[in-house]
Amino acid sequence: MAPKNQPIILITNDDDITSPGIRSLVEAVKDLGKVVVVAPDKPQSGMGHAITIGSPLRLNKMNIFAEVEAWQTSGTPVDCVKLAVDKILHRKPDICLSGINHGANHSINVIYSGTMSAAMEASIEGIPSIGFSLLDYRYEADFEPSKLIVRKIVSSILAQKKIDKHLLLNVNIPAVPSKEIKGIKICKQAYAKYEEDFDERLDPHGKKYYWLTGEFKNFDKARDSDVYALQHNYVSVVPVQFDLTNYTLKKQLEKSNLFK
Amino acid sequence: MAPKNQPIILITNDDDITSPGIRSLVEAVKDLGKVVVVAPDKPQSGMGHAITIGSPLRLNKMNIFAEVEAWQTSGTPVDCVKLAVDKILHRKPDICLSGINHGANHSINVIYSGTMSAAMEASIEGIPSIGFSLLDYRYEADFEPSKLIVRKIVSSILAQKKIDKHLLLNVNIPAVPSKEIKGIKICKQAYAKYEEDFDERLDPHGKKYYWLTGEFKNFDKARDSDVYALQHNYVSVVPVQFDLTNYTLKKQLEKSNLFK
Numbered sequence: 103m104a105p106k107n108q109p110i111i112l113i114t115n116d117d118d119i120t121s122p123g124i125r126s127l128v129e130a131v132k133d134l135g136k137v138v139v140v141a142p143d144k145p146q147s148g149m150g151h152a153i154t155i156g157s158p159l160r161l162n163k164m165n166i167f168a169e170v171e172a173w174q175t176s177g178t179p180v181d182c183v184k185l186a187v188d189k190i191l192h193r194k195p196d197i198c199l200s201g202i203n204h205g206a207n208h209s210i211n212v213i214y215s216g217t218m219s220a221a222m223e224a225s226i227e228g229i230p231s232i233g234f235s236l237l238d239y240r241y242e243a244d245f246e247p248s249k250l251i252v253r254k255i256v257s258s259i260l261a262q263k264k265i266d267k268h269l270l271l272n273v274n275i276p277a278v279p280s281k282e283i284k285g286i287k288i289c290k291q292a293y294a295k296y297e298e299d300f301d302e303r304l305d306p307h308g309k310k311y312y313w314l315t316g317e318f319k320n321f322d323k324a325r326d327s328d329v330y331a332l333q334h335n336y337v338s339v340v341p342v343q344f345d346l347t348n349y350t351l352k353k354q355l356e357k358s359n360l361f362k
Numbered sequence: 363m364a365p366k367n368q369p370i371i372l373i374t375n376d377d378d379i380t381s382p383g384i385r386s387l388v389e390a391v392k393d394l395g396k397v398v399v400v401a402p403d404k405p406q407s408g409m410g411h412a413i414t415i416g417s418p419l420r421l422n423k424m425n426i427f428a429e430v431e432a433w434q435t436s437g438t439p440v441d442c443v444k445l446a447v448d449k450i451l452h453r454k455p456d457i458c459l460s461g462i463n464h465g466a467n468h469s470i471n472v473i474y475s476g477t478m479s480a481a482m483e484a485s486i487e488g489i490p491s492i493g494f495s496l497l498d499y500r501y502e503a504d505f506e507p508s509k510l511i512v513r514k515i516v517s518s519i520l521a522q523k524k525i526d527k528h529l530l531l532n533v534n535i536p537a538v539p540s541k542e543i544k545g546i547k548i549c550k551q552a553y554a555k556y557e558e559d560f561d562e563r564l565d566p567h568g569k570k571y572y573w574l575t576g577e578f579k580n581f582d583k584a585r586d587s588d589v590y591a592l593q594h595n596y597v598s599v600v601p602v603q604f605d606l607t608n609y610t611l612k613k614q615l616e617k618s619n620l621f622k
Contacts, residue, residue, distance in 0.1 A: 152410045310421070341612050342608055
């Protein structure tokens with residue numbers, strides 16, 4: 103058991119439990135509290151806020167991090183958070199950390215990202231939560247600069263007297279050496295999207311199939327956007343919410359009598 | 363081809379292309395424009411905003427709706443919208459309709475719902491979009507009252523001189539006869555969540571597995587919430603946005619110097 107007052111830190115990700123990114127996250131914070139890892143047994147990138155309702159889930163203890171309790175599940179990142187709270191911890195952790203993702207989750211990626219959906223699930227459940235992503239897709243990405251950033255952000259949050267239980271931060275880290283990182287900026291989510299393209303191919307039986315591809319396009323010129331901050335070698339921190347109501351449009355529609 | 367000025371209406375869902383809900387949606391609007399259906403070939407409930415990046419997609423023409431072009435895909439609801447725009451319509455439709463879902467998508471369900479994620483994907487791409495759900499999970503649910511509501515809402519939107527290209531509405535319909543429906547209310551997303559429980563079982567080999575279950579809990583007492591409207595037999599319409607930035611928290615964090 104953790105010593106009294108030691109925070110319980112739940113760690114998950116979407117790249118799978120064996121990825122270098124989650125190992126770096128564990129290493130960055132393992133002396134800040136009692137760390138428990140619950141993560142998928144296979145890659146779950148792009149799973150968004152998927153949950154598993156049509157098939158049952160498996161949960162297996164793993165011995166892959168020195169002195170850190172770890173479990174792998176057959177589920178999605180969101181399933182991992184639910185299983186961690188209900189079947190492993192039997193309580194809410196003090197904070198949930200997700201990542202470090204191999205690749206960017208800035209701007210519209212927050213919607214598609216398994217990393218951020220796991221963090222959002224924790225936030226919905228009343229667990230302060232932070233998703234971390236490094237702007238480098240490669241397995242061999244250098245996570246050392248990210249570890250310093252993660253440690254700084256997590257210790258700042260844990261040092262607060264009272265943490266908002268729905269706190270949810272989307273942190274993206276530029277893929278540059280530590281000395282080139284200019285600082286940490288609070289940002290808004292940039293308006294950007296993917297211009298899709300499907301790579302059409304023929305299978306050996308002559309039938310068509312399609313690979314989803316696409317080009318990232320940023321339409322946001324605001325200087326407080328996450329994309330802008332990252333382009334200028336700042337770490338971007340976007341506070342995220344799960345109330346998706348468009349209150350401006352709500353007011354307009356209430357006035358309009360459109361559906362009367 | 364559609365006559366000039368006839369809107370192109372893209373229809374999708376998450377229950378699969380053979381579900382009574384999508385058939386009812388097609389029937390409700392098929393004379394309001396040129397309808398094209400692109401929907402999953404298997405149930406995709408709870409898929410959230412998942413996209414398929416680790417495996418290729420299949421796309422097959424179907425002849426299941428009289429005089430309406432229809433395609434089934436092996437992908438998620440979000441994949442369906444992407445495929446429809448890029449490989450079938452070769453243009454953006456004038457509106458995208460998703461549903462009618464068998465079961466509620468009010469409150470926090472907007473986050474998990476494949477129905478609403480398909481609609482959100484269209485909205486991100488600049489296509490006005492509406493998701494419809496009936497508060498009845500059963501295959502045998504009576505969709506006749508819903509068809510009248512759908513028709514009223516879709517024709518009101520299409521009759522506007524200019525439609526906001528990011529318009530995104532989450533419409534939920536109470537499962538009562540038409541004469542008991544009191545009207546249509548513009549609402550906010552209720553703060554509610556699922557209190558999870560996992561049903562733990564043993565497989566024939568003695569190994570544990572878990573089914574996700576849970577109880578819906580509404581914590582929102584506001585009279586303008588969707589849950590409140592539905593409890594009082596109103597149709598709820600929540601305007602939804604894909605900018606998840608928490609601007610209130612952004613301002614607080616900017617002032618706080620927390621990460622300096």
